[in-house]
Amino acid sequence: MTTLQSNILEKHTPSGREEAWRFTPLKRLGGMHDGTATPVLRNSLMAKGELPAGVSLTRTTITAVTETDDAIVNRIREFTDQGTILEIASNTEVASPIFLGRATGALDTAEFARVLIKVGTHTKATVIIENTGDTHLAEDLEIAVGPGSNLTLISLQEWGAQTVHAGRHHAIVDRDATFKSIVVTVGGNLVRLLPTVDFIAPGASCDLSGVYFATAGQFFEHRMFVDHKVPNAKSRVNYKGALAGDKAHTVWIGDVFIRAAAEGTDTYELNRNLLLSDGARADSVPNLEIETGEIVGAGHASTTGRFDDEQLFYLMSRGINMEDARRLVVRGFFNEIVSEIGIDEIQNRIMTRIDNELAKAGK
Amino acid sequence: MSTLEIRGLKVSVETEQGAIEILKGVDLTIKSGETHAIMGPNGSGKSTLAYSIAGHPKYTITGGTVTLDGADVLEMTVDERAKAGLFLAMQYPVEVPGVSVSNFLRTAATALRGEAPKLREWVGEVKAAMETLKMDPSFAQRNVNEGFSGGEKKRHEIMQLELLKPKFAILDETDSGLDVDALRVVSEGVVRAKEANNHGILLITHYTRILKYIKPDFVHVFANGRIVEEGGPELADKLEANGYAEYVSA
Numbered sequence: 001m002t003t004l005q006s007n008i009l010e011k012h013t014p015s016g017r018e019e020a021w022r023f024t025p026l027k028r029l030g031g032m033h034d035g036t037a038t039p040v041l042r043n044s045l046m047a048k049g050e051l052p053a054g055v056s057l058t059r060t061t062i063t064a065v066t067e068t069d070d071a072i073v074n075r076i077r078e079f080t081d082q083g084t085i086l087e088i089a090s091n092t093e094v095a096s097p098i099f100l101g102r103a104t105g106a107l108d109t110a111e112f113a114r115v116l117i118k119v120g121t122h123t124k125a126t127v128i129i130e131n132t133g134d135t136h137l138a139e140d141l142e143i144a145v146g147p148g149s150n151l152t153l154i155s156l157q158e159w160g161a162q163t164v165h166a167g168r169h170h171a172i173v174d175r176d177a178t179f180k181s182i183v184v185t186v187g188g189n190l191v192r193l194l195p196t197v198d199f200i201a202p203g204a205s206c207d208l209s210g211v212y213f214a215t216a217g218q219f220f221e222h223r224m225f226v227d228h229k230v231p232n233a234k235s236r237v238n239y240k241g242a243l244a245g246d247k248a249h250t251v252w253i254g255d256v257f258i259r260a261a262a263e264g265t266d267t268y269e270l271n272r273n274l275l276l277s278d279g280a281r282a283d284s285v286p287n288l289e290i291e292t293g294e295i296v297g298a299g300h301a302s303t304t305g306r307f308d309d310e311q312l313f314y315l316m317s318r319g320i321n322m323e324d325a326r327r328l329v330v331r332g333f334f335n336e337i338v339s340e341i342g343i344d345e346i347q348n349r350i351m352t353r354i355d356n357e358l359a360k361a362g363k
Numbered sequence: 364m365s366t367l368e369i370r371g372l373k374v375s376v377e378t379e380q381g382a383i384e385i386l387k388g389v390d391l392t393i394k395s396g397e398t399h400a401i402m403g404p405n406g407s408g409k410s411t412l413a414y415s416i417a418g419h420p421k422y423t424i425t426g427g428t429v430t431l432d433g434a435d436v437l438e439m440t441v442d443e444r445a446k447a448g449l450f451l452a453m454q455y456p457v458e459v460p461g462v463s464v465s466n467f468l469r470t471a472a473t474a475l476r477g478e479a480p481k482l483r484e485w486v487g488e489v490k491a492a493m494e495t496l497k498m499d500p501s502f503a504q505r506n507v508n509e510g511f512s513g514g515e516k517k518r519h520e521i522m523q524l525e526l527l528k529p530k531f532a533i534l535d536e537t538d539s540g541l542d543v544d545a546l547r548v549v550s551e552g553v554v555r556a557k558e559a560n561n562h563g564i565l566l567i568t569h570y571t572r573i574l575k576y577i578k579p580d581f582v583h584v585f586a587n588g589r590i591v592e593e594g595g596p597e598l599a600d601k602l603e604a605n606g607y608a609e610y611v612s613a
């Protein structure tokens with residue numbers, strides 16, 4: 001470790017006053033941000049079942065595609081250059097989803113994980129990462145989507161109650177490529193995810209969707225950053241969250257930057273939160289920075305509300321009891337995004353988990 | 364034979380200026396198989412009466428009673444009222460995003476019947492109800508009332524009436540917003556449901572045209588929060604000719 005590196009890390013140890021860290025309860029990060037955690041190289045990400053033709057998963061040396069100022073990612077990169085590369089060959093249409101998962105973990109150390117998903121040109125695939133169990137995980141995930149390709153990445157945080165997960169999912173999207181991300185966070189003590197997108201050539205597009213449900217004591221933060229620095233790129237962000245129970249806390253930050261060169265940009269971001277009980281707190285901060293007027297469209301909306309009495313009344317007037325009516329409304333609220341996963345088994349599992357969270361909170 | 368009895372019903376709503384009384388003592392008795400039409404000017408309290416019977420939380424009951432075969436309706440939760448046999452077809456049906464019509468109907472039928480209807484029979488029932496109301500089968504997959512036109516929402520309400528088989532149906536301006544053909548289709552749905560279930564009907568309307576299909580046994584004039592006159596079907600024709608002037612100025 002060079003002295004210079006150490007200085008940089010010291011500089012990057014968040015105090016909580018930084019914009020990027022002002023909502024995060026640093027004390028609950030297990031020391032992943034300040035060097036007090038015991039990092040381990042576990043490479044816990046595994047393929048579930050056979051990988052389809054044209055897809056490979058390798059443990060190897062990784063070179064970061066882009067730099068970042070994220071403190072935790074910099075600590076991971078300083079700790080190791082080893083990681084996992086999922087490569088999807090060019091001109092491949094992978095018909096069924098590629099299932100990956102993390103299930104082995106520990107709470108007395110912190111897994112520092114580097115992953116690169118490399119998608120060739122003119123390729124179409126769906127990658128699903130299923131995160132379960134209890135662990136401390138610091139995750140540096142980069143996704144390079146080659147020209148003309150179409151990648152869907154589904155990251156499911158179905159963690160146990162003690163998990164601490166801080167991750168950055170950074171997509172680099174090339175010419176005419178499409179990156180679609182679906183994030184589901186329904187478990188964990190603290191989850192802080194940064195779905196970020198870098199458009200590097202015109203015609204690129206991204207669609208960042210997510211759902212989260214925090215109950216008593218849980219902290220879930222989702223912080224997007226979409227960097228429009230090339231012309232004619234399109235971005236959509238749609239996150240929906242529900243909160244129930246004392247000190248349930250969620251944070252959604254939608255930073256979209258349209259640089260001077262990004263003419264023809266088309267962007268819209270939306271965050272909706274459903275506050276199901278007192279004592280819960282939803283922070284929602286859309287933030288659009290525009291350096292050129294030559295754009296197709298740029299907009300954002302953010303709402304935080306409670307149950308709609310009219311909806312509950314309508315359902316109950318048909319004989320449906322309060323509990324079932326609430327469940328229907330909450331399922332309905334999330335359905336728009338969960339149904340995009342497109343795999344019944346997973347959708348049902350997520351919805352059942354949401355039902356259970358709601359039932360738990362109702363008690 | 365069932366009886367829905369409303370006695371001296373007084374209802375107010377909370378406003379920023381305090382509570383205001385909207386229903387000022389309503390008396391009305393409906394028996395199975397009877398059709399009662401209520402006509403009255405805008406703002407006279409007709410929807411308030413309908414919602415109060417169904418238990419909408421916005422309304423505060425300040426006096427009077429509502430009983431169904433002697434059971435105290437006002438003590439019941441909204442879903443209990445439906446289970447007791449009350450059904451309200453709303454003037455403005457509510458959109459429920461993300462909840463499909465088919466899921467909604469099955470959940471409601473399961474709640475009201477006490478057990479999930481057998482899947483095969485249920486699919487047939489829903490299909491038949493949709494066909495008679497001339498609703499495209501694709502509506503089953505759409506979200507409840509979301510993006511429905513005014514007329515489609517009303518068909519959807521009456522489709523529920525056919526499937527949920529209540530003892531008493533309150534129809535709040537089910538005819539408003541319907542074109543001539545839709546009015547016939549929806550009215551026939553109501554008549555068919557009544558022939559099948561012999562339920563009592565409380566039909567709120569501004570127009571006599573629906574009464575050509577759904578023949579009322581009694582017509583009540585509603586003004587300023589109470590019933591001010593009662594008569595037979597001929598009263599409806601008189602109202603259509605003369606309007607409400609004599610009741611409102613009174």
Ligand SMILES: Nc1ncnc2c1ncn2[C@@H]1O[C@H](COP(=O)(O)OP(=O)(O)OP(=O)(O)O)[C@@H](O)[C@H]1O
Pocket residue numbers: 376377378383385403404405406407408409410411412454
């Ligand atoms: N929150 C409220 N604040 C003030 N007034 C209210 C409120 N809610 C209802 N009202 C009033 O109560 C009265 C009765 O309304 P209601 O909807 O029952 O009338 P209606 O007879 O159904 O009218 P329409 O024929 O237009 O449907 C109206 O004057 C309405 O403005």
Ligand SMILES: [Mg+2]
Pocket residue numbers: 409410411454535536
């Ligand atoms: Mg009305």
